[in-house]
Amino acid sequence: MIEEKRIVLRNADNIDPEDIKDYLQAGGYRGLEKARSMRTIDLIEEVKKSGLRGRGGAAFNCGLKWSFVPPNRGATFVVCNLDEGEPGTYKDRTIVQKDPQTLLEGMAICAHAINSKQGYIYCRGEYPYVVELLNRAIGQAKEAGVLGDFDIEVRMGAGAYVCGEETALIESLEGHRGEPRFKPPFPGVEGLWGQPTVVNNVETFANLPEIVLNGGEWYAAIGAPNYTGTKVLTLTGDVKNRIFIEVPTTTTLREVVFGFGGGIKDDKKFKAVQVGGTSGGFIPEHLLDTQIDADSMRSIGATLGTGAVFVMDETRDIVDIVTRIAKFFEHESCGKCNPCREGTYRAYEIMKKINQGQAVAQDIDNLTVLGRVMEKACLCGLGQAAPSPTLTTLQHFYPEYQARLRAQ
């Protein structure tokens, strides 16, 4: 049985999140101190060496992302993505609520690496208490002088799921409609107000103090070689223990659901687990021995994404769940690109028809063709990932769809 390993959550419940003194006593800001003693190029190299990949969903190599920021291009920005819009995900909120200073320290380390004086935390609009907590934490950090000349401002989102996508987030920060930009140019080159910008997730930043302190090699030795370190997971649905955990990325889904999660509630049978949030694929029992690292998840057509683990027992109606998910995407599409704007709309209509028992085989065909196009042709991750629940359930739970078809 794999044990929890807490790096991001190392201080959780051991310190008072409202008091920076506790954080400092626990060794806080020593990572930043060390980072500031390093040349930026060495710091980026150290982060690269750790193998740390983005914890927001796209799993891009963190050090590599930083290295794209060109030197001498004027102001640069550090942006923390705390939009956390995936239903069933609450890891970022947990990290911040239990240890806000570790996020600030991580951002300041990044700021040193890319020579930035200004950071922004884009916080999910439904977390006003987190905004308050962060503002108090920033106030204390400034008072203690630990941030130096790096300033951090907290901005609040207005509820759009798409603003978790980094370029839509930047548009929103600038005061525009929350719509994604095409890439390239990537934010590292042309981001906030046209200036080089690093956007990372809360969990990514929160890993940095320990990585800098203990060295990249120390971190790289933890978890899977391609997706090093730990991952914070949030367990929801029909699982006995609805908890958050931080585990090495070599942990398998079975260990997560049946070990940490304690198995299925009321001793029912397992049916499926959706990992990564609403846009994640559905995973059936025979694939549960897959490791949670991003590449292994991708190899079975699923995503690690944000680390939400949504468990469904044998009584759950897959078609009904996927219909609700389709409605979610229909509602959250920003409307910028054709395949997503019209595709999420039609996908929901078809799913409704199937769910109501009115559909014929041709409808499922249409849905599949649509999904395959959306995956490849949509502008941003929202549209590309939206068909994943449909396509994976059509693959693994086809009989449930078939049973709903209208007799012809």
Place this chain on the structure above:
Amino acid sequence: MITLTINGREVQTPRGSTILEACQRNGISIPTLCYDPDLRLAGSCRMCVVEVKGRPLYAASCVTPAESNMIIETDSEGIVAARKVILELLAARHHFNCQVCEKNANCTFQDYCYQYGIKESRYEYGHGAIYEITDPNPFLERDYNKCIMCTRCVRACEEITVARAINVKNRGHEAKISTAFDGNLADSPCVFCGQCVMVCPTGALTSRVSAGMGRSYEVDKVLTTCTYCGTGCTFELNVKDDRVVGVTSDRTIVGSPVNKGALCVKGRFGWDFIHANDRLTTPLIKENGEFREASWDEALDLVAQRLGEIKTEHGPDSMAMFTSARVTNEENYLAQKFTRAVLGTNNVDHCARL
């Protein structure tokens, strides 16, 4: 120059060009709806997607930089399927009434539906929003039941005219082009220049002044210069049966070096005076309080004689020349030259100074 392979053919393109530009330079046609070479890129219609070897996702060619040694397929089975789905999705909520549509046979969306054989849509499951055509203005017809949300109008309004009268409201499939608070154009910063009509690839935005007066293929397009002011904008008079039935833009730098197709409300919509019944066709001379028709020679002789008399009697400074922005720079130059050299006064002024 960099070298890349498109559809199995090695081609060259300047460094820094997009895949779309590389294709265009090499005679490979790519369908586009939101792309407009004069406007900021959107990359949103996804019609121009192509396959780039080694990349899991399709690339929108209008916004993807061409790179050395790229291997690109522009018409693979997957790409054609994707374009068909996109067209069918748009067709599912497009109000097809081509038989009376002003844009019939001059409509990019219709062309692509023809090219990709979109007879009907798989995705016509239910009605999307139905929009009323209510905007009460004499110039523009706004039929958002034909809109494909390419946002070219929004960008043209912002970047060419700098009026910023319209933008996108709502999200997802409820997204719609709108003025602030979805009011009438007349209550917005709209100046009715019709740049939005110029760039619209469908029948969503058309001219009310030309409505019903002729199909695009029935008219001869005569490139000419606008008579309204000294800017010297060029445009195409659309002529059917010896009558002007509309104005369209020549957007090329050769045909339209001054304005690149952009016009103002007068140039684009104010041409109906041409066939007005009360239009002056000869000079008029007032005698005993009544106007009578006269020849140009007679009229000019009268003016020369009276100016001469006034100059002799009251001196040259008793006269002044006030000119207009409605004539050309060259004509304005001649007017001041005439005033100083012939009339002998420096009393020259121009309405643009007001």
